[in-house]
Amino acid sequence: xxxxRKPGFLNRLYLIEIIRGxxxxxxxxxxxxxxxLQFPEQRRDYSNRYxxxxxxxxxxxxxxxTACMLCPTVCPAECIHIxxxxxxDKEKYPVKFEIxxxxxxxxxxxxxxxxxxxxxxxNIYEMSQQTRTVYEKDFLLEQRGNK
Amino acid sequence: xxxxxxxxxxxxxxxxxxxVSVAKRAGIEIPVFCYHPGLSVVAQCRMCYVEVExxxxxxxxxxxxxxxxxxxxxQSEAVKKGRAGTMEFLLLNHxxxxxxxxxxxxxxxxxxxxxxxxxxxxxxxxxxTYVDVDMGPVIQKNMNRCIxxxxxxxxxxxxxxIHEMVAIKRGNNIDITTIxxxxxxxxxxxxxxxxxxxxxxxxxxxxxxxRAWMLKKTPTVxxxxxxxxxxxxxxxxxxxxxxxxRENLEINKYWMCDxxxxxxxxxxxxxxxVDPMKKAGDSWLVARWEELLSGLRTDAAGASVxxxxxxxxxxxxxxxIQDAARALSPKIxxxxxxxxxxxxxxQDGPRDQILKMKSKTANLxxxxxxxxxxxxxxxxxxxxxxxxxxxxxxxxxxAKKAYGVGVFxxxxxxFFHAILPGLSFLEKDGTVINHQGVPQGMKRAxxxxxxxxxxxxxxxxxxxxxxxxxxx
Ligand code: SF4
Ligand code: SF4
Ligand code: SF4
Ligand code: SF4
Ligand code: FES
Numbered sequence: 001x002x003x004x005r006k007p008g009f010l011n012r013l014y015l016i017e018i019i020r021g022x023x024x025x026x027x028x029x030x031x032x033x034x035x036x037l038q039f040p041e042q043r044r045d046y047s048n049r050y051x052x053x054x055x056x057x058x059x060x061x062x063x064x065x066t067a068c069m070l071c072p073t074v075c076p077a078e079c080i081h082i083x084x085x086x087x088x089d090k091e092k093y094p095v096k097f098e099i100x101x102x103x104x105x106x107x108x109x110x111x112x113x114x115x116x117x118x119x120x121x122x123n124i125y126e127m128s129q130q131t132r133t134v135y136e137k138d139f140l141l142e143q144r145g146n147k
Numbered sequence: 148x149x150x151x152x153x154x155x156x157x158x159x160x161x162x163x164x165x166x167v168s169v170a171k172r173a174g175i176e177i178p179v180f181c182y183h184p185g186l187s188v189v190a191q192c193r194m195c196y197v198e199v200e201x202x203x204x205x206x207x208x209x210x211x212x213x214x215x216x217x218x219x220x221x222q223s224e225a226v227k228k229g230r231a232g233t234m235e236f237l238l239l240n241h242x243x244x245x246x247x248x249x250x251x252x253x254x255x256x257x258x259x260x261x262x263x264x265x266x267x268x269x270x271x272x273x274x275x276t277y278v279d280v281d282m283g284p285v286i287q288k289n290m291n292r293c294i295x296x297x298x299x300x301x302x303x304x305x306x307x308x309i310h311e312m313v314a315i316k317r318g319n320n321i322d323i324t325t326i327x328x329x330x331x332x333x334x335x336x337x338x339x340x341x342x343x344x345x346x347x348x349x350x351x352x353x354x355x356x357x358r359a360w361m362l363k364k365t366p367t368v369x370x371x372x373x374x375x376x377x378x379x380x381x382x383x384x385x386x387x388x389x390x391x392x393r394e395n396l397e398i399n400k401y402w403m404c405d406x407x408x409x410x411x412x413x414x415x416x417x418x419x420x421v422d423p424m425k426k427a428g429d430s431w432l433v434a435r436w437e438e439l440l441s442g443l444r445t446d447a448a449g450a451s452v453x454x455x456x457x458x459x460x461x462x463x464x465x466x467x468i469q470d471a472a473r474a475l476s477p478k479i480x481x482x483x484x485x486x487x488x489x490x491x492x493x494q495d496g497p498r499d500q501i502l503k504m505k506s507k508t509a510n511l512x513x514x515x516x517x518x519x520x521x522x523x524x525x526x527x528x529x530x531x532x533x534x535x536x537x538x539x540x541x542x543x544x545x546a547k548k549a550y551g552v553g554v555f556x557x558x559x560x561x562f563f564h565a566i567l568p569g570l571s572f573l574e575k576d577g578t579v580i581n582h583q584g585v586p587q588g589m590k591r592a593x594x595x596x597x598x599x600x601x602x603x604x605x606x607x608x609x610x611x612x613x614x615x616x617x618x619x
Contacts, residue, residue, distance in 0.1 A: 068246030069358045084355040092247040092355055115246050 046123050051108045053124040054099055056140045057117060063141055064118035067094040071110035071119050079103035080110060097137040101127060151217040158213075166208035166219060167195060175221055178230065178259045180237075180344045181296035182209035185401040186305055192237070192296050194259060196229040197221050205229045227263070234264035237294045240275040240319075241345075244292060250346030252359035256294060277322060283330035285405055286339050286348050293323050293347040299339050306402060307333040308500060323347070335501060337408045341391055341401075352409060353389045365592035366393055368579060370459055370538055370572040371407030373495055373506040375581030378403055380411065380573055380592040387411045387573065387593065398581065404503055413537055414571045414593070418557040421597025425565040436600070439565050440609040443550055446530045448476045453528035453546075456519055457539030457553065458485030459508040461577025461589060464602045465517050468534055471606040482522040483514040485539045490521035495582055504582055508539050509572070512580040533563070534602060537571045552605065568599040575601060 010016070037044060046052075057064045067084035079102075085095035110119045124144060127133075148159040151169065158173040167177050168184065180192035190210035197208045200218040205225060220226065238260060245251040277290035300312045300323070311331055315322050325331060331339070339348045362381035369376040369390070376399035378390050390411055392403035413419065425434040425442075446452070454472050456465055472479040485508040489495050492515055495506040514521075525543035526533075530550075533541065537554030544562045551560065553569035560566055573592045580586050595601075600608075 066246045067355070068251075069361070070246070073358070073360065086355060 046125070048123070050123050050125070051106045051111075051121040053101075053122050053127050053144075054104075054110070054135060054140055055120055055122050055142065055144060056097065056137070057120055058141055058143065062090065063093065063137075064116045065094050065097065065114075066090075066092050066116055066118075067097075068092075068115060070113045070115065074109045074113040075104075076107060076109065077103045077105050094137060097140060099135040099140065101129075101133045101135055149213075149215040151213045151215065151219065153219045154221055160213040162212075164213055166197060166206075166211050166213055169213045170197075170208065170219070170221060177208045177221055178255075178263055179209055180255060180259070180294060181298060183298055183301075183342055183401075186298060186301040186342075189297060189301070192294065193233045194230060194237075194263075196226050196233070198223045198226050230259075230263040231265055234260055235268070238264065238268065239270060240291075241294070242274060242291050244289075244346065247355075248289075248292065248346035249287075249349040249354060250292075250343075250359070254346060255344035256292075275319060280324060280328040281330060282325060282348075283332075283336065285336040285351060286331055287351045287354055288324075289347055289349070290322060290324070291347075292345045294345055295321055295323060296344055297323070298342045298344065299323065299348060302338060302342055303333065306338070306501065307335045309333050312339075334406065334499075334503070335402060335404050337405050338392070338402050350389060357383060357388045362388055363592075365590055367573070367590045367592060368509065368587045369403060369407040369410065370509040370536065370579070370589075371404065371410045371507070372498070372502075372504040373492075373509060373511050373582040374399065374502050374504045375509055375579060375585065375587050376403045376407055376502060377587070378407065382573075382592055385593050385596075386415060398583070398585065399502055402502060404501070406503070410538070411573060413554070413556065414573050415596075416556055419596070420555050420557060420560060420566050420568050421599055423565075423567055423598060424560070426563070431560070434565070436567075436598070436608065437612070439550075439567055440605065441612055442565065443532065443567070444475065444609050444612060446548055446550075447472075447479060447532065449530055450478075451529040452476065452479045453526055453531045454479055454481045455522060455526055455531060455533045455535075455542070456481060456483045456514060457508065457533070457535035458483050458506070458511045458514045459536035459538040459572070460510060460534060460553075460602070461536075461575065461579055462510065462513045462517065462586075463577045464534070464536075464575075465510075465514060465519065467603045467606055469517060469519070471610060474610055480528070481519055482526075483511075483519045484522045484526075484533075484542050485511055485514075487540055487542075490523060491515065492582065506582070508536075509581070510579040512582060512584060513578070513586075516580060534569075536569075552602065567605055568597065569605065570595055570599055570601050574599070 067082050072080040079100040081098045082094050083096040084092055108121050111121050150157050150159050153170050153173055156173050158169050160169045170177050177195050179195045181189055188210050190207040195208040196205040198220040199206050279288045279290055282288045303312050304310050311325050313326055340350045362383050365380045367380055369378045377393040377395040379393050381389050390408050394401050422433045423436050423439050424431045456468055486506050489506045492512050498505050525545055527545045530548045531544050531546040532550045535553040549563045550565050551563040552567045554571045555566055574595050576591050577589050578586050
């Protein structure tokens with residue numbers, strides 16, 4: 001049979017434990033560096049290799065992409081949809097270039113597959129939306145967060 | 148049979164066979180550019196080097212006939228070096244066009260460069276460029292990519308029977324072009340794109356539509372004429388992008404004509420009728436299947452009824468129509484229609500010296516084998532029911548009531564009172580018999596469009612409706 005020992009009077013007050021707990025709280029509150037940020041005003045610095053929102057690189061206003069379809073081929077989420085066409089100044093160009101951002105898993109394989117250094121993943125990570133977002137070609141061509 | 152040894156394997160060969168095809172039978176692939184089994188051998192690309200024992204230098208396998216006791220090595224160091232050297236020369240002037248080149252993914256130059264070339268190039272000089280002439284509606288030319296294998300020139304000479312491609316100028320300035328820069332005249336121009344080992348000659352119809360590796364491939368038979376060329380339908384997402392010939396040495400060898408190649412277009416024509424429809428005054432209304440089928444059943448049991456069967460249907464469908472007619476009423480007459488002027492296989496014959504036949508439908512022989520007599524003149528009857536696969540030419544119809552069952556475009560529906568949409572040759576399985584009497588299978592590549600039903604299903608629904616009424 002197990003002997004049950006009653007806690008002594010001091011222990012039953014729990015006072016010592018409360019003071020100890022409060023001490024840990026105070027120590028972190030007063031003497032430690034904060035881990036959170038004041039988000040919109042303060043931003044975290046991510047590495048250059050961060051894989052965020054896509055963009056299509058352009059040189060002199062002309063998109064680098066030639067609609068070779070290697071990125072939709074390699075994309076594991078099958079979220080890139082391209083329609084190729086022909087125009088005066090460029091033999092083959094993407095008439096339509098869409099990335100379904102909800103399906104994208106930000107693996108960066110498209111960037112790696114691209115032979116023309118056209119599709120890139122930027123540092124932008126604020127991508128939350130209230131509706132399903134499909135990035136269109138015009139949106140992707142704006143050179144935001146270029147790297 | 149005599150034997151030779153290739154890479155240590157003993158292989159039998161027919162006298163006169165060259166080393167490329169002997170090796171292929173043994174499962175050994177020798178890379179080639181200028182050699183094509185359907186064309187003469189010129190041995191000018193120098194890609195197919197092999198080492199033959201007791202011969203001092205490397206030999207081109209395409210122009211070397213196998214001989215008794217010959218010992219051939221296809222993987223020795225000398226061979227590898229020779230092939231790498233050839234690759235380097237071929238790529239000296241070749242642009243880095245693969246991302247925009249329609250051949251990419253099925254390109255011999257890509258494959259052989261990957262398999263036998265080097266990863267690096269040693270020259271940085273400017274590459275040769277050409278201004279391209281327009282080659283007509285079928286072929287898009289890009290001579291920058293050409294490796295001067297002359298397959299196209301030989302194809303014109305030896306297969307299409309028209310000498311229209313030539314090599315002009317010499318050495319580094321050599322240019323493969325049409326005579327005087329004219330447009331291609333041959334009706335077999337699509338084959339230029341198939342045989343070109345690079346992206347120099349590509350199909351305009353397929354230009355930039357899809358990449359080769361994205362397409363699903365279904366082997367089937369062309370329905371363009373009674374030749375029955377074997378072809379492969381390349382499609383994705385229920386859309387056909389192109390058709391290419393399949394090798395069949397007894398029928399079409401390696402080729403097909405442009406008419407057959409581009410015949411698929413009506414299948415996805417936006418004006419194709421894909422809903423059951425009936426005429427109401429001058430306009431057309433979408434109808435319910437049951438309504439049209441019971442109307443058809445009532446009319447078909449009437450006094451004078453003619454079932455017209457297109458010779459573009461499969462044997463299975465024709466048989467189903469015969470059986471259904473017998474079950475409906477013994478008075479129903481069945482006749483076939485297809486190409487005006489070519490009503491029987493006796494009138495059929497070659498339209499040119501290459502592939503095309505006079506009968507523009509695939510299954511004239513099949514209709515005859517089922518004992519369906521041809522329709523001569525116009526179709527006169529109280530009720531005419533036309534069963535058609537999409538290619539048979541519609542005869543003149545003089546009837547109080549005419550039904551169209553099968554594939555019709557909007558412009559073809561005016562003869563009819565109701566259209567029951569059926570399946571085209573790409574949407575069904577079946578057998579057709581070509582002009583030689585060879586039965587061949589068509590294979591389904593696409594899912595039916597809209598509310599189309601197969602002929603068998605339509606007939607079944609119609610007959611079952613009757614049975615239901617009899618029992619009820
Ligand atoms: S990051 Fe990955 S999932 Fe997203 S588009 Fe590129 S390849 Fe597709
Ligand atoms: S891989 Fe690059 S060039 Fe090719 S389609 Fe994608 S973005 Fe365009
Ligand atoms: S011909 Fe072949 S190797 Fe040349 S650009 Fe086209 S795909 Fe690439
Ligand atoms: S166009 Fe094509 S088939 Fe003709 S020579 Fe050039 S590479 Fe050969
Ligand atoms: S394939 Fe033999 S030399 Fe071209």
